Every structure is written in C-alpha cells, then in structure tokens.
Amino acid sequence: MLEINNVSKIFPGQRKGLFGQAEGFKALDDVSLRVTRGKSFGLVGESGSGKTTLTRCILKLETLTSGNILYEGADIARLAPAEMRRLRARLQIVFQDPYASLDPRMTIHDIVAEPLVIHRDIVPMTSRQRTERVLELLLQVGLRAEHLFRYPHEFSGGQRQRIGIARALAVKPEFLILDEPTSALDVSVQADVLNLLHRLQEELGLTYFFISHDLGVIRYICDDVAVIYRGKLVESGPVADIFERPTNEYTRMLLNAMPDPDPDRSPFRTVASV
Amino acid sequence: MTLLDIKNLNLSMRSFEGETQILHGIDLKVERGEIWGMVGETGSGKSLTGLSVSRLIPPATGRYLAGSIEFEGRDVLKAGEKEMRALRGRKIGMIFQDPTTNLNPVFRIGTQLVDVALHAGHADPTVLGLEPGASSRDLKKAAKRVAVEMLDKVGIPKAAERIHDYPHQFSGGMRQRVLIAMAMIGKPDLLIADEPTTALDVSVQAQILKLIHDLVAERNIGVLMITHNLGVVAQICSHVAVMYRGRILERGLVTDVLKKPSHVYTQALLNSIPTAHTKRGELRGLGGVMPEVQ
Ligand SMILES: Nc1ncnc2c1ncn2[C@@H]1O[C@H](COP(=O)(O)OP(=O)(O)OP(=O)(O)O)[C@@H](O)[C@H]1O
Ligand SMILES: Nc1ncnc2c1ncn2[C@@H]1O[C@H](COP(=O)(O)OP(=O)(O)OP(=O)(O)O)[C@@H](O)[C@H]1O
Ligand SMILES: [Mg+2]
Ligand SMILES: [Mg+2]
Numbered sequence: 001m002l003e004i005n006n007v008s009k010i011f012p013g014q015r016k017g018l019f020g021q022a023e024g025f026k027a028l029d030d031v032s033l034r035v036t037r038g039k040s041f042g043l044v045g046e047s048g049s050g051k052t053t054l055t056r057c058i059l060k061l062e063t064l065t066s067g068n069i070l071y072e073g074a075d076i077a078r079l080a081p082a083e084m085r086r087l088r089a090r091l092q093i094v095f096q097d098p099y100a101s102l103d104p105r106m107t108i109h110d111i112v113a114e115p116l117v118i119h120r121d122i123v124p125m126t127s128r129q130r131t132e133r134v135l136e137l138l139l140q141v142g143l144r145a146e147h148l149f150r151y152p153h154e155f156s157g158g159q160r161q162r163i164g165i166a167r168a169l170a171v172k173p174e175f176l177i178l179d180e181p182t183s184a185l186d187v188s189v190q191a192d193v194l195n196l197l198h199r200l201q202e203e204l205g206l207t208y209f210f211i212s213h214d215l216g217v218i219r220y221i222c223d224d225v226a227v228i229y230r231g232k233l234v235e236s237g238p239v240a241d242i243f244e245r246p247t248n249e250y251t252r253m254l255l256n257a258m259p260d261p262d263p264d265r266s267p268f269r270t271v272a273s274v
Numbered sequence: 275m276t277l278l279d280i281k282n283l284n285l286s287m288r289s290f291e292g293e294t295q296i297l298h299g300i301d302l303k304v305e306r307g308e309i310w311g312m313v314g315e316t317g318s319g320k321s322l323t324g325l326s327v328s329r330l331i332p333p334a335t336g337r338y339l340a341g342s343i344e345f346e347g348r349d350v351l352k353a354g355e356k357e358m359r360a361l362r363g364r365k366i367g368m369i370f371q372d373p374t375t376n377l378n379p380v381f382r383i384g385t386q387l388v389d390v391a392l393h394a395g396h397a398d399p400t401v402l403g404l405e406p407g408a409s410s411r412d413l414k415k416a417a418k419r420v421a422v423e424m425l426d427k428v429g430i431p432k433a434a435e436r437i438h439d440y441p442h443q444f445s446g447g448m449r450q451r452v453l454i455a456m457a458m459i460g461k462p463d464l465l466i467a468d469e470p471t472t473a474l475d476v477s478v479q480a481q482i483l484k485l486i487h488d489l490v491a492e493r494n495i496g497v498l499m500i501t502h503n504l505g506v507v508a509q510i511c512s513h514v515a516v517m518y519r520g521r522i523l524e525r526g527l528v529t530d531v532l533k534k535p536s537h538v539y540t541q542a543l544l545n546s547i548p549t550a551h552t553k554r555g556e557l558r559g560l561g562g563v564m565p566e567v568q
Binding site: 011045046047048051052053096097099100146149150151154158159183184185187188189191192194195202213214215216217220221243253254257258259262263266267268 | 446480503552
C-alpha cells in the first residue's frame, strides 16, 4: 500500500555570512520500507532519528532530497494538487505533540469537524450530521458531550491527545499515521484506545503507521516493525522476530532498556529512603 | 522541615459552562531525598496539582476552595508574586507537560537556556560554579558554558552546535530534553517533572532518569514526578501516589504499592500494561472496575 524507496532528507544548515552555509543535517539516510494494506506497521527508534520527518515526507509537508514514496503505486511527488487533496482525505495523521497541534481558537467541535468540512465534496454531510459524527467520535475515544464546545486549553494532555485521534478518524480514512498517539494517556485509557484502533482495523480494514517509544505498545498493536537510528533503518521485520531475535546491536540495547514495572528490577533501587 | 507539604488542596476551574471542582482534598508530603511518582487517570488533576505548587494557575480560571501548599514552611498560595518569581526556576524547578509554555519559538534554544542560567546565577552564582559576588561578565561566560553542558548532559549530540538552532529544528523528544535542561540548570531543591520522558526512547529515558537520580543523590533534593509510565515509577521513584478524579486513592512506598496494590484501580492500571503475551484486542483497561463516582 505504501512503499518508501531509498528516501533521504537533508535539512539545510545555518547560513554563514552572505554566501556561506554550514553543512546540512541528514535527517533520513536511504530509508526503504513497505507497509501492507490492513496491517499495522511500527516504527521505533532513537529520539531525533527522523521518525516525524518521515511522516512529514509521506504527507508531502517536506520535499525529499532523494528517493520516492509510492502510495498504491503512485509517486506522491508527482500527484497533481487535486489528486493530492483526494489522497489527503484517505490518509490522516495524529500529530505527536497534542499541545501544538490543536488550534487554540477553535472549539473541540470545530477541530474534530474540520476534516469533514475540508473534504465535504468527498464526505457530504449536513452540519447537523457533522455534529452527530463529532459526538460519536468523542464518545468513541472516551470524551463526553459536555466537552463539545470547550477550547483546547481547558483539557489535560491526555484529553487533547484523544481529540487529535477523533479528528484523524473523522473522515474514515483508510491509512492512519499515528505519531506517539498514546504517550499522554494513562495505561487504562491507552488500552481502550488501542482496542478501539484494533476493532476499527478488523471492521474497516484500516492500515496503521504507528510510531511509539513504548515497545510494549508496538509489540501489542503491530504486525511489522522497523528500527531507525540516526536516520538509518537498522532492522525491520515481523514483530515477533525482532522482539525475540533482534540481530542489531541498537535494537538489542533498546529492548534491554525497556523499564520493567517490577520495582525489584530497578537499577536505582538502593536510592533515597528505601 | 518538610520540603513540600500539600494539605487538603481543593481547586475548582472556571470554564464556559461554569465552575467545576477538579481537586478534592489532595494531601501530599515530599521530603528531601524522596522521589514521588504521581500516576493515574488522564484528566484527574495531576498537572493542575503540579502547576499549583509553582502557583502557575491563572487566578482568573482557578480558585482554591481550601487547603495550603507549604514549601519549606511557607504557604505558596499566600506568597507575593515577587517571592514566587524568586522561587520558580531557582528553588522549585518545573518541567512542564506542555512544551509550548516554556519554549519560545522565535528565540534560539541557546538564548533561552542562557537566560534561565543567568536568572539562576544572579540569585546564586554557585549554581554556575562561581564564587558569590562574581562579576556579571563572569556570570555571562559561565551561563553559556553551563547551557552547553546541560544540553550535552540530556543527550543532545553536538550540543555546542545545536544550541544555535530554533525550537522547530528540534524533534519532539529533543524539545522535551531542552525543558529538562532548563529545569535543572538552577539546581532546584524541589523538582516537579510533569511527564518528562514521554517523547523519549527508552535508552535516552534511562539516561534522563539517571540524571534525576544523581541530582537527588548529590544534592538531596525532592522530586515530584508525574508520569503514566509505571515502569519509570518502578525504576526511579521511592514513593507513589495514585490519582483518580481529583483524589489520591492510594499512596506509599513504590515497593508496596506496585507489588501489592490495595486499590482495585491501581490493580486495573497494572493489568492494563501490555505484556509480551497479551493478544491483540485482549488488553483489559478499566473494564468497569471503577463505579462512577460522580
Ligand atoms: N525543520 C528542520 N530543520 C532542521 N533540522 C530539523 C528540522 N526538523 C527536524 N530536524 C532534525 O532532524 C532530526 C530528526 O527529527 P525528527 O523530528 O524526525 O525526529 P523523531 O525521530 O521524530 O524524534 P522524536 O522521537 O524525538 O520525536 C533531528 O535531529 C531534528 O533536529
Ligand atoms: N483551564 C482549564 N479550564 C477548565 N478546566 C480545565 C482547565 N485545565 C484543566 N481542566 C480540567 O481539569 C482536569 C484536570 O486536568 P489536568 O491537566 O490536571 O489532568 P492530568 O491529570 O494532568 O491529565 P493528563 O494525564 O491527561 O495530563 C481535566 O478534566 C481538565 O479538563
Ligand atoms: Mg517525532
Ligand atoms: Mg497532565
């Protein structure tokens, strides 16, 4: 469904004087991967290794330095604006930062309804139907009707994150990019959201591109996983293989660093008054 | 003297439809040398509790119905704004859950770190490694050095170069680490960390936990760490409090609470963590264990 071929992305360096420019920063270095329809693809890796940059490339918010990205066989760099707009209705994203990604001047209702308005030619609805859909979505992610006309600043981190998820689901996309979608949720709400995503996948055949630092979550929700380190893909394959038999040194290190919820296994347990 | 003593804190927030009580009698003591974890439901009032300690809830929206927050014996809810400014960033360090409250998009990362270091250095030059009464030239030089050092300590590669970047040139986790660096520069006596490692991979996370742990060991400070990650609590915290709908349901030593939780909510939380053997779709969540309290 999605094919990423030898993608590199270099951010230009600081300008130095009138003509000079510092060396650029290579955020992605020859990355190739494939996402299968109806499956969940997990991307894990070091903080600052290029995960968010890759999602921005998929959405054409950044231009590639080299390589190409194919969606159902079509090179997204060559899509005409009208075609790209149609694609954007099928391809939604939950942004990483729940604080920066919600417009502070819009009510929750308008934020979640926005994609329905933008894509009204594709999903025609009366404004009444839109409000009903928004309400249905809010309930699905564990928010309530009384939240409809509040503004983002009145919500906690985890509540904002769920608003972002509701917005991404609004137009019933077929492909969902989730950039750390549960990082601000307590584990019980996280379980509900993961189960909701799983159910939607079973019912509607959604495809997920899931970025998370929580390896337990990746193991739970994903079929395949890729590990990225300093812009390079170091390992990829079925979740069971990578978690049981990692071949890469960095992957092994990550797996070992997973914090165990058993206090007796803490490396620091000798500290403080304990 | 107790470092932080929150007594019967009751807070209500005003919004469009009226006033809702959010905190219902929070009691919490943090002594020096203790690392308290605060876990619990999203929206239960953890961040508002943390913000209250630095008195950062705008008086126009928040109202304290009852209670006090004593920092080294002084009630911060009654302190003047000038006194609070001297405490914030110096005696009370805060890592915000919302990075936008503390990172200004139009200034370089370095400028912002140096500002914080200077603010702390003016109050107490020793935090920058200087003698009391150091000249402002020395302060400026030391502030720059400390800013790079801190950025390096939180694991930003090539810190001396990247200090010239703007916030949008940093990844989510890198921005979060800038906030951690900012909160630690002033060598606070109390560190309030609201979800400090959510955007970090596990190995950088371990590095940050070590940093916090060492700060406690070296300077005998107290920490209040708000997090959803029970693994993090198990690793670094000495104590933990479990919040639900504006109340603390259960508290105690981490070794007790996480190993033998006495409240069903805590048990449900522990059961909600996916393990290597959980099949997809079978994670339980709360599953109705909490009767509606409202
Ligand atoms: N607009 C930009 N200009 C310059 N450098 C950038 C820009 N955007 C990102 N970078 C750099 O590219 C690298 C990758 O950033 P990216 O946001 O993709 O990381 P990430 O893997 O999502 O990290 P995290 O897990 O911390 O969110 C980082 O070093 C970052 O500083
Ligand atoms: N400015 C505000 N006006 C009105 N209500 C607010 C405001 N800020 C927060 N609230 C409400 O107060 C409650 C507690 O919010 P708080 O941010 O403390 O939650 P939290 O425990 O930190 O949650 P999370 O884990 O999701 O960050 C939430 O239900 C939220 O909707
Ligand atoms: Mg990112
Ligand atoms: Mg919070």
